[in-house]
Amino acid sequence: PNLGPDYQNAFDAIFPDLAKKYDVVLYPFFLDGVAGQPGMQLEDGLHPSVEGVDQIVERILPTVEKVIAAVPGDS
Template sequence: MCLFISPEVAMARTIKLVALGDSLTAGYGLQPGQGFPAVLQKALQAKGRDVSVADAGVSGDTTAGGAQRLDWAVPEGTDGVILELGANDALRGLDPAAARKYLASILDRLKARNIPVLLAGMYAPRNLGPGYYETFDAIYPDLAKQYGLVLYPFFLDGVVGQARLNLPDGLHPTAEGVQVIVERIMPTVERFLDRVERGS
């Protein structure tokens, strides 16, 4: 007896995403399961998406640090990367040109491995002055255009400046804050997943 299996069923498999980031990805100050990768995975699965989201977040990491650990942080078999780095560069007032260079290096290396990227943007603190923050903020849309990436303009959209959604340090989201991030980024992630599944 031979059972016919449609190509769609035969090809069905878990899409493996890696969230490569800093403390905003790692879930600084939160309980296990409350960080961005775990909450995003649960939300995607609730929508019927067969997706796993690995947590490759390291608290305190800069774009340079992310570039340095890229090869082991994003293992073979990864279908897509959500890249969330740059907040620590901005908080430390590091040269935006260096952040751009390291992010471009990460993107070049992932492109060489045929791994698509969703780029999560970051805004620099406004107290650094317009000369700095305008240059820094432009990194993400510029790179997204250059590399043809799906862009989520600001990872902390809806959370930054909201006391109830942040830990006492005012920098890291609470569990509720992470929920807001996931709700807001979800349409972009789903658009990215559609692109990943099409192989484009």
């Protein structure tokens, strides 16, 4: 956002466009519910804590399960 709205709009479209082009599922932000949340990050402020990883897994798991279930063939 600090590079202006035109740049942000172009950047924000990159991954959704790629997901559409290659017909793959996009999970937009895997740190949703973790980034900026007290106790969810290590002291470096960048990496998730154990609790943060648990939150990431809890949130992303339904999407991952849907993707796996959609794979053709025997599992």
